[in-house]
Amino acid sequence: MNDPFHRPEKQPLYAAVRDAVLERIGSGLLAPGDMLPSEFALADEFQVSQGTVRKALDDLAARNLVVRRQGKGTFVAAHTPERALFHFFHIVADDGARELPTKSRVLSCRRRRPDREEAAALHLARADRVVEIRRIREMDGKAAITETVCVPAQWFPDLDKRAIEEVPNELYQMYEERYGITVHRASEKLRAVSASSENADQLGIKPGSPLLEISRVAETLDGRPVELRRSRCLTDGRHYQSVIV
């Protein structure tokens, strides 16, 4: 049934409502962009007051899982290009301008076994397969970032067979639309590294130059890791912007 509405001991009512709605989103019963039932409809369904449903939905809205729009309804959050850019792309020009990586040149797109790091990050066995995409992203007209994206092949069945030209600049929207996988949160580890000779060639710099390495693990709603993305970025007139609230 699609009605797992339990209150497992002392959990507040609104939390049970929240989790029930969450379950429908996670299971795909409610897809990104869909409108949720109205507050009153949910209140009626779960036999709680409208205020309790409101608190549950406000909670989900605070976590960016749904978007509430007065007069229209409550909708499951979707990956728009702006959201992807503002939410997941943190490289900014030093003058504060938000320059997006306009072009990206795909170097390769293949299917292979994961290395130790990838297997660990994506919770895979060494015998499993991953699809690896390597590309160079340009900013302000010049090559600025080398990127190696790695995803479990089982969830992205034909990704390696797509023509290289078909890979869009914004991957997360494609994950969502084409494979039904919504990236919800990510954690990034940043380090300073020396450019390898390969990096140097790709970015037009001297080997040994300092590069900002960003190692990102992206997760779905239910916490499964879906992507390991290792980027090396030239921080020349640019920086990684982090806000601590």
Add this chain to the structure above:
Amino acid sequence: MNDPFHRPEKQPLYAAVRDAVLERIGSGLLAPGDMLPSEFALADEFQVSQGTVRKALDDLAARNLVVRRQGKGTFVAAHTPERALFHFFHIVADDGARELPTKSRVLSCRRRRPDREEAAALHLARADRVVEIRRIREMDGKAAITETVCVPAQWFPDLDKRAIEEVPNELYQMYEERYGITVHRASEKLRAVSASSENADQLGIKPGSPLLEISRVAETLDGRPVELRRSRCLTDGRHYQSVIV
């Protein structure tokens, strides 16, 4: 008067209550650690319902400005060592262990004119004065971070005269307790840079080695910049951890 309780055109009631409480915190009328009046007391004072006060306080709690504790009360957020560490210190060992910089060796502590970058970041004129603290922070027993902290001298009148040994490891708690200045939010810019010969000496590495440069501007509640902190960190077995929700 301490009662600027206006509703400037179409602003929700709870927002007016929130701003009124905020005003008391910002003005120092309510200091960090102080307990706020109870929900009913505030409701009575502002002539609104308790639910409206609740919404106002929940809003402040969501912004980390107050802390609510069931059965005890609502308190103005204060800088505990843990808060400082978990909230503002993002360097983590690669195995995930949260190693704090135990020791810090202060190299100098002096009063001088700001350079162009400092003046811009701290909204000062070139004729103003700043206090500069330079130090080396150790992690895991080895020198790992060089740090230059810069604050407006006018708000920290005798900071430069304090004995170097007196400067504590956690500065923000001292800012709050000794100067009544609460750091509330910060923004950090990260870059990869090459170690200068000075950096190399300080950290025991070769000149030119890649270092993670973190340039942080810390702000008070009302958005005034109070500190420019430039750190250069050896990311060897460590990284800067950033979570995107």
Add this chain to the structure above:
DNA sequence: CAGTGGTCTAGACCACATC
């Protein structure tokens, strides 16, 4: 116009902390 979320109220009861 009907339907949606947003605000606000008044009151009840619960859970926790302190004396």
Add this chain to the structure above:
DNA sequence: ATGTGGTCTAGACCACTGG
């Protein structure tokens, strides 16, 4: 026992959206 925040209800009215 008292006072605090946390949950939940029922209902009123407002503001916005779209047919």
